[in-house]
Amino acid sequence: MIRKFKTNLRCEACVNSIRPVLDAAAGIKSWRADVSVPDKLLTLEGEDILRERVAELLAQAGYRVLDELPTEPPATPTHHEPPEEKTSYFPLALIVAYILGVVALVEVTAGEFDATRAMMNFMAGFFLVFSFFKLLNVSAFADSYQMYDLIAARSRPYALAYPFIELALGVAYLLRIEPTATNAVTLVIMLIGTAGVLRTILARRKVKCACLGAVFNLPMSYVTLAEDGLMALMAAGMLVMG
Secondary structure, three states: OEEEEEEOOOOHHHHHHHHHHHHHOOOEEEEEEEOOOOOOEEEEEEOOOOHHHHHHHHHHOOOOEEEEEOOOOOOOOOOOOOOOOOOOOHHHHHHHHHHHHHHHHHHHHHOOOOHHHHHHHHHHHHHHHHHHHHHOOHHHHHHHHOOOOOOOOOOHHHHHHHHHHHHHHHHHHHHOOOHHHHHHHHHHHHHHHHHHHHHHHHOOOOOEEOOOOOOOOEEOOHHHHHHHHHHHHHHHHHHHHO
């Protein structure tokens, strides 16, 4: 048991005067006095160290216990893990909602709904917006993308080039450049991406989704799988419709 007391000790001479009393006291294993601090701290370790008994011992040398101080447990080295970054699908949902809103406004302005036009505009918005977030930190995106994509895992250059591929696809959809070739490339890329995501999910690996680059912390899940699968499905649909 360790107890700490505030005393009226003043200097080392005072400490020396109480030394014989405390050294001879039964039950006190060790003690120390620190007169350099304002509380003139007296710390004792042992059994049956009650305030009344300590006061009696100090009184024998002409000193007093002024107060008993709380004893803090000895500090032990601890390993502090960095706080886990919060994960949320809200940014992804908000971005998709914005793209869908713009597509809907275009269709309303056109006066009639055209499925091919709507899908191409959605694909354009999707690739342009998502490539923007990836391009904010291409290297960090590539680090995450290589964790699960089948091609990126084997080719760092492909991982680094992927944001630019998405940017090119977005421009191609927006300007209607070679729609058949654009849809074919998109279908292949999205199918490969879907396979990589599915493999990661089935392996129960905790991996950060790189769809929004390194800006947001999105967990890899079936939401990512649905995202890639939907893009592949729309590309396939437009190829079929010609």
